[in-house]
Amino acid sequence: MSGGTGADSMRGLHTIVCMKAVPKSEEVTVNEETRTLDRSKARSEINGPDLNALEAALQLKEAHGGRVSLLSMGPPLFERYLRLGLAMGADDAYLMSDRAFGGADTLATSCALAAGIRAIGGFDLILCGEESSDGATAQVPPGIAEWLDVPQITYATHIQSLPRKRLVHARRELRGGYEVVEAPLPCVASIKLGANEPRFFDFDRWDWAMEEAPVVVWTAASLELDEQSLGQPGSPTIVASVDIAPSAERRREFIGGTPEEEAEQLVQMIRAWIRPS
């Protein structure tokens, strides 16, 4: 059942933002011989839409007061990305770091993150990025909501809180339009990439965020989690094959000349496809 014992309207809103660091995709290469991904040369960054989720949380805090907590799961080096989030304006940060969490699919990942959220406790709202740029499944936010047994709003571009009524209003993007929905708190919302303009870090918070602020690190044991539900053992899916994606054979025929000549030649090449239907 929900861990949302909830802040009353006097204390404002307690938002937990889930974030992760991802390798910069343009710097990941495929090793043609071993057919594996080479991330060794890729630098990491905070997953794009997670920054939009953090910005949305900070705006809600500015409007209603309260607290913003950060939660991440990953190797110890993720701590520095959490500290960047603290410098942007978050109040506290938690990192779930344990080999037992590794190799998890979306079922095991959402299970572990939900456990971390329960351990932080007292939340009103969970905000996530819509999806990660490396996994790109978008399945973790609904998964967290199911484990916590709270409502979900996915693909939100705007989120507004009515803390006194214990409600949020959100605009969701759909094919060919949008909808505005109302959900009770506590709930989980995932935020679209580009939903807002994430702020730069606050210089006045920098020293505190980088050095003084505690980042709480949890292992599977410290959260008393059953290792069978985590990482690879807790993941129903397996990767059966990894291949370099075949690329379609294209003619790659260059057309030269003045723009007028290029246009004329091109029309001759594609005339079969541009006939009036």
Added chain:
Amino acid sequence: MTAPLYPPDQASGLWVYLEQQDGVLEPVSVELLGKARQLADQSGQAVTAVLAGYEIGHLSAPAVAHGADEVLVAEHRLLRQYTTAPYAKVVAALIEERKPNMLLLGATANGRDLAGRLAVRLRTGLTADCTDLALNEDGLLVGMVTGFGNGILAGILCPQHRPQMATVRPGVFARSQPGEWRSGRIKRVPVTLAEADAPVRVLRQVTSRGGDITAAERLVIGGRGVHGDFDTLRELAALIEAEVGASRVAVDEGWIDREAMVGQTGYVTRPKLAIVCGVSGAMQFTVGIQDAETVVAINSDPEAPIFDAADYCIVDDVSEVLPPLIEAIRRERGNGGG
């Protein structure tokens, strides 16, 4: 291991969740029925379509015509508009009762919303955003997914847990021809829902059935190199009855609606002709046009990777080439091209 809800040997049937909005089927649902029919014929399974909503009975006949052996129709006034909780409750109850082997959903916003919730409730595996589906030698569903902007292609299995779930991107499977001669069983299932089962309310919804780039036969696509001038692209598109698409950069610049985005974070398209203007052609983009029959690329940078993904290549400024191209096409069509 997380215990399966039911073991593989009790599971049977290939299910397709049919997404509809306002009584109209999503194109991807029809695409999935065609693929499901093909996989089911290969493996001797039956195809069951799951249709949830309100006043949607008229959609069962097209579901049968596109390949379903059986249609389960769940209607309730609380299902009039999609919200996660009541839809998840109804579909999960059907799965627990009937134990399907596989469940396919479209990777639309609401399809992914529902799939992510269901997979955790059913404690099973979900392969997200597949670009192809196949059966392996053991009859397991193999979901093909791309990673890192189409650089790799991975095959994902769910060996022990049922149903084996996958969401599939709109546009990756061709729409099958409806077979009016097909027959199927249409079964209305009882639905029990109370207000408390629908905690999220839709306050308002604004959707238009505008151009659908995933179904377009011809596409004119613009990127950074059009410098915001989508009007000329629209003029060209109108002339050849094409839809207008865009790269992520053009969408992020606010030049065109997100609906038009082609590529990994947008839509996969399969037009007969794509004219790609001023797009550099990173893999995140080219995944969206790889199934096009013919690709034309216009870009001022001769080194742009888009030329590796094109059949006809013009190294020039888009703004220089499009006006004479529009003229030349007008002349071609004027000369009794039809």
